[in-house]
Amino acid sequence: MIRKMRLPWHWIVIAFACNFLYNKVMLTLPTVTAGLMSGSTDNKVLWDALMFYVLFTIVLCADVALRSPARHVAARNVRRVIWKKMLHVRMEYYDQNDPSNLMSTITNDATLASEYLVGFLVGFLPTIYYMVVALRTISSYNIWLMLSVFLLLPVKILYAVFIGKWQYKTQFGVFQRIGGLTAYLAERVRNLTLIKTYTNEENELENGERASHHLFDANMKVNKLNCVITGLGTLIGMAQTIIVMVFGVVLLKKGTITIQQWVAFYMFSGTLSTAFSNVIDYWMQLKTIQGILVRTAKLLRAPEEDDPGKGRTDIQGTEICFEQVSFSYGDKKALTDISFKIPEGKTTAVIGLCGSGKSTTLSLLERFYEPQGGTVTVGGIPASQLALGGLRGQIGYVQQGADIFSGTVREAITYGLHDAVSDADIWKAAEKTGFADILRKWDAGLDTLVAPGGTSMSGGQRQKLVLTREFMRGADIILFDEPTSALDAAAAQMVQDTIFETFPDKTKIIVTHDLSLLERVDQILVLHNGVLEGCGNYRELYGKCEAFMELIAVCQSEKEAAQ
Template identity: 30%
Template sequence: MDDNKTVKQITSNKGSWKRFGYVLSHARLPWIWIVVVLIVSLAATKLELLLPQYTSNLLNGDTSAHMIKLALFSAGALFVVTFASNLVQGIGEVSITRNLRSVVWKRILGTKPSGFGDTQPGEIISRVTTDTEVIGLFIIKILYVMIPSIYFAVSVIITLYGINHTMLYWMLACIPFSVAATVVWGRYNFSVQVKVYERISNLTHYLSDRITKMPLIKSYGTEEEEVAKGEEPIEGMYKARVEAQKVMCAGNIAFNVIMGYIPNVILMLLGASLIGKGQLSFGDWVMFFMYTSRMTASISVVIFEWADIKGTQGAIMRVSGIMMNPSEFDETYPEKGAPEGDIELRDLQFSYGTKEIFENLTMTIKEGKKTVLVGGSGSGKTTLLKLLERFYDVGDGQILFNGKDINTYDIAATRKAISYISQDAPMLGDTVREAVTYGVGRTVTDEEIVQALEAASAWDFVQKMPAGIDSSIGDYGCRLSGGQRQKIALTRGLLRNSRYVLLDESTSSMDACSALNVQKAIDNYIQGRTCIMISNNVSIVMEADEVIVLKDGGVEAVGDHESLLRDSATYREFCSQGRECQL
């Protein structure tokens, strides 16, 4: 899918300003805080412009009480306003970052799994945490640093031109050299910052992957091996950071020499000459010196921050890629109700990249019946369930509910009508209650929870837990066995009361007889609903109303157990290798 490109690594900064505009217009920014930050920053800048003038007047002999009061008041006001400016800047930055993170997180949740391509979870986490903070700081820099600095520099240039334009011209002559240095430095800084981000993503991905697999690491005694492996991303991040610091140091030196040391030398030598000739008063020279020092600092800040934009462009490109990704929340659908009826697949084609899964797949899954999908590894059984859940868009062909295309139904209503219980039984929630009611979307009574636990054969072990349904199951259900996790997941699926139930090897962690007993209990609980199953348990498959055998991208055979034993070689092989309950 082309959409996958929007979340991959960005190595080019083309179109970044257009993307930055997109981020600003869609990020629900706290505009009140932004206006407050800008006003307070400009107020502090205005006070900074007054102090050199008052200082010059005092040095030129105006020591009246009024002038002294103005100078002291301006100094005090500048202190207060600067404090307020720093405060609103900090609050503004965290407010911008908070809102941007909320928008990006919602966008991620609205992106189909296919939209992430090969992007690793650690990279996506970095975009929500690190990149949004970089962009928030960048926006604040524009408001708090760049705009006030430009305002200050322009005001000073106008003022100094009226004092002595010759000295001003010498000062401004340094700017083109600084800009040229900035362009060269900025381009290199962009490539360095991209490298730093890549190293951060690598380290985040490595750590998140290993932490979730800590029991496996300990059980196989590979701690020392993982310590050694961890050194590579840690060292890679260290080297990238060192290179970034070298680039930053080189930039600082260049700016300090061009916009700091050289202007000061010019100011002292030329100023002393003009004072000696009587063309410049000492007070005006001090004011010129104060203004020039601050002006060159302002220009340096603008140039330096402009160069730093190169480092921000990568974050802008990555975050905008997520925000510009098509979102399920933005789509509209002709059919507002939930799907119902038979499920029909017509000439369905689907592939993962170049790997073809279905080619002209045609079948019908009857409403209110239990249908089992059978096929070899890679035949598309799980893919078919994911297509029904609309995790992926179909290629050519159609999936129809009661004769209506699946894409015409509201995607949220479609998923609400389906309970999908996968083999890995993912868990969210710290307690049994939280785990089984997650995503149910309604208030569930204790009685309903117990009934569903009983139907999934989970009540026997849950009632023995210290706090029953309020007992902790640990992060991701780590305190439960594989079979217990699957029973909890089944309970959650049953509580949704969905019209369609998709069971993807949902009893694979149980022994064959336990799985059969659980399946029979579930069948009674979901009687009258449409159930689509994937199972390697022959005893469960034999109980199905219909079995569909998938092979080579299509349907090899459809029927019941007896007819398929006669007509399908794939089914006979499945029965010879599958699990079976031996009573």
């Protein structure tokens, strides 16, 4: 984990050195203070004490000041590592793990874990150094004084082991519940209109309170643990103080040690007790880190996609072939031994009922998933041999809802374009797709603000914006996933015309239920339960492919019902 987390080692080394110096200065505190408390009025003693406290203040401030940047830089770096990992993990991982649930690994887990880890790396060894030197100094006074410090050590070790295990369990529970609450709220916030449409605010309030209550229960377990830690820690500390005082007083009465040694020993015993407690705290912090990072560790071990730059880049043409391709989501079969060819520069429609394998076909082409049987080729080259960046750079995608991120219209149109684009280029593309007519109606033009998900725009406007973006991208293969399903008849016809007029020579694959679109494409693939039932144009399939005729009947019934 440490190797993968890209910790800021230069900051940690600086903070470590400062903390080491702080502990070294702390070792002289009991001696200096004992000199003052023993009644000495010697000028040198007073001057040494004054200089010590000035130095102590400077070192303490530096220690605090340098630890903080090390923790924040570490948290920033860890968040970047986790986010990068989430972007490159293979899609099947997200079939089993909700991405919304993993959001808190970046916002919560990474920050706390990195701060605790930096605190451990910076403070643990200096604390051990302080304990060793302090014990050696005490033993120079009297060996029995040193032994008195160790009497409760077995109790402290048992305490650390017991509390550490409890700490791991409680922290894992808390951060798991935080992830669950974050996922629930993220999904509901994205679909507030659905909640309001069904007037389900009260039920969702109860569901939210239930998720929040689970987190409350986990936090109460942490609170219970903290109470135990406080109680046991106080008892052990008091027992340690009593033992030290008894030993010190007995030796002082016997004349074995001087009053100055007794004062120094008493102060050392207090700081040593704190040092022992700090070592236990560091142990518990490690168990806390372990509990916090369970989900993060699982994520960082998840399989990644191939390196975008690894593989062949010599894509020759855009003819696409599926040769006996099969794929399953776990035990659920999605495609079974399908074979077809999509000619270069032609338009192919992929149709079928829900669950027939249409979206899976597009996902395999883009290598979001790898076939479990058979081969997908692009330009005669197996897609698995092509560089991901090169392959996906050749593919444009117009999704069903024409989803776009928040920002300005300019940012939405240029999203994913890696070269500089001028406003003139954007307007030229917008004229081509017909989006320019929409832009002129907005006072801010390209600077018009877009709400998250493009909800401030109509479906037709979003589709035209996305088509403009794809035109500027210039991909040779363009995938359209139900591009007209959410539009009225007029808007659907307008988007259809834009597709065929704007991308005439591109290889187009359209997943659709729109009957009017089917008559305009060059080829239709008919899928049913993951099996290819028919392949040909509208005339070749009409009346000859049973699955095709059933789909037409279903689409016509839906169209008549809508009217």
